[in-house]
Amino acid sequence: MAAKFGTSGLRGLVGELTDGTAAAHARAFARHLRQNGTVAKGDAVFLGWDMRASSPEITAQCAAAVKEEELVPVDCGVVPTPALALYAMRRQAAALMITGSHIPDDRNGVKFYRPDGEIDKRDEEAIAALAPSFTGEGGSDRPSIEARQEEVLEEFVARYRGFVPPPGLEGMRIGVYEHSSAASAALVRILREAGADVVRLGPSERFIPVDTEAVSEETRALVSGWVRSERLDGLVSADGDGDRPLVVDETGTVLRGDALGLIVARHLQADAVVTPVTSNSGIERRCDAKVWRTRVGSPFVIAGMQEALNAGNGRIIGFEANGGVLTGNEIQVSAASLAALPTRDSLLPILCAFVAAREAAKTLSALVADLSLPVAASDRIENFPTTRSQKLVAELSGDEASRARFFASLGEVRHTDLTDGLRVTLDGGRIVHLRPSGNAPEMRIYAEAADQNTANALIADTIDRIGQSRD
Numbered sequence: 001m002a003a004k005f006g007t008s009g010l011r012g013l014v015g016e017l018t019d020g021t022a023a024a025h026a027r028a029f030a031r032h033l034r035q036n037g038t039v040a041k042g043d044a045v046f047l048g049w050d051m052r053a054s055s056p057e058i059t060a061q062c063a064a065a066v067k068e069e070e071l072v073p074v075d076c077g078v079v080p081t082p083a084l085a086l087y088a089m090r091r092q093a094a095a096l097m098i099t100g101s102h103i104p105d106d107r108n109g110v111k112f113y114r115p116d117g118e119i120d121k122r123d124e125e126a127i128a129a130l131a132p133s134f135t136g137e138g139g140s141d142r143p144s145i146e147a148r149q150e151e152v153l154e155e156f157v158a159r160y161r162g163f164v165p166p167p168g169l170e171g172m173r174i175g176v177y178e179h180s181s182a183a184s185a186a187l188v189r190i191l192r193e194a195g196a197d198v199v200r201l202g203p204s205e206r207f208i209p210v211d212t213e214a215v216s217e218e219t220r221a222l223v224s225g226w227v228r229s230e231r232l233d234g235l236v237s238a239d240g241d242g243d244r245p246l247v248v249d250e251t252g253t254v255l256r257g258d259a260l261g262l263i264v265a266r267h268l269q270a271d272a273v274v275t276p277v278t279s280n281s282g283i284e285r286r287c288d289a290k291v292w293r294t295r296v297g298s299p300f301v302i303a304g305m306q307e308a309l310n311a312g313n314g315r316i317i318g319f320e321a322n323g324g325v326l327t328g329n330e331i332q333v334s335a336a337s338l339a340a341l342p343t344r345d346s347l348l349p350i351l352c353a354f355v356a357a358r359e360a361a362k363t364l365s366a367l368v369a370d371l372s373l374p375v376a377a378s379d380r381i382e383n384f385p386t387t388r389s390q391k392l393v394a395e396l397s398g399d400e401a402s403r404a405r406f407f408a409s410l411g412e413v414r415h416t417d418l419t420d421g422l423r424v425t426l427d428g429g430r431i432v433h434l435r436p437s438g439n440a441p442e443m444r445i446y447a448e449a450a451d452q453n454t455a456n457a458l459i460a461d462t463i464d465r466i467g468q469s470r471d
Contacts, residue, residue: 007297007438026062028130030069048084077149080242083156162335168195175235183242224252243344249364257323274304389436
């Protein structure tokens, strides 16, 4: 059972999931919920999936596993993760989303939802403990189950009706890079209902792993070219399961996810904001809300949102550096009433960005420039074994002399933050953050500086230093 829980759900190579591991975890999840009284015999469990080649098979195995626990699997088809979560929560039902999110097609995963939302770390521990008991059990034949794809999508689209005040987004020409995202259909429908002139671009039957936190140069060039050739006011997309947004301004520049999160916080007049330590360090200065910082991963953000709720805060939102936004309680916006949705959603930040720009009579680029955030950059070293990245970060975290030597060519280390990985502040306020990915064999690297060239140089120099440490 090489697949394991990461920052958001179970992840692993396809063969590590189709060998019965995904089904074992699905059955363990069902057993866990039955044991603690959250669900009962005959209750529905809703299953959604993304467009990866392996997702239908894993969905079938998980559906069979759920049925073994005397629950009723309900097939919701290819839908965005936030749409599935919303649909299930409204019916006080559990759900499973079969997706590897933004990682390559040779990998996949499962996200687990209790009737009240995402599972937490305690649930993960209980599921992981039970799963080995079910390894090798069950078949892979999909049970005969009801399909509800259109109903799930319609409820998600309806969530945002009335969110955009008149005259809506009329006169705005917005591109939608569809690729293989489960959110593409909903994106097109919601933007068109809001009045935008939508240009559909780049649909693909082959799965394309779009990472909205570390956007590839190929993707940047592609979307920038479309913005120019199609004369767009902006372009939007999402990752594989539709819980992370990609927003490109009218100049062809990809907007950072934490800038989108700040736009949401300001537009919704949030009282409390919960975001990981990887998000831009300038958020506290540019937001009137109280800000909680957490480790990376939606379970930690959700725990922080609950803490903010317990402290008596009103409008509570959470967001991650990948741009996914969560809501901790019901929020009234224009003619829409947004029920709490404590899981990442890509649609809310996309709509907030365009509505905020329209209300300020600004372009997207001008709206972001007015935030006056420190310039940030992020990248990753792919195919970097998790054990190696964890070992490097542990060595640099625990040994001040090693840390000083490692960063010597970049500057003097003034402050160290070990909340999640290793985040150092160098002289001049520059920041470098190393964090082993919780979802894939990658080393994530973040940087902040006074200008883009310096931030990019910090990333490049750090990657070079890590390369030297591997020799």
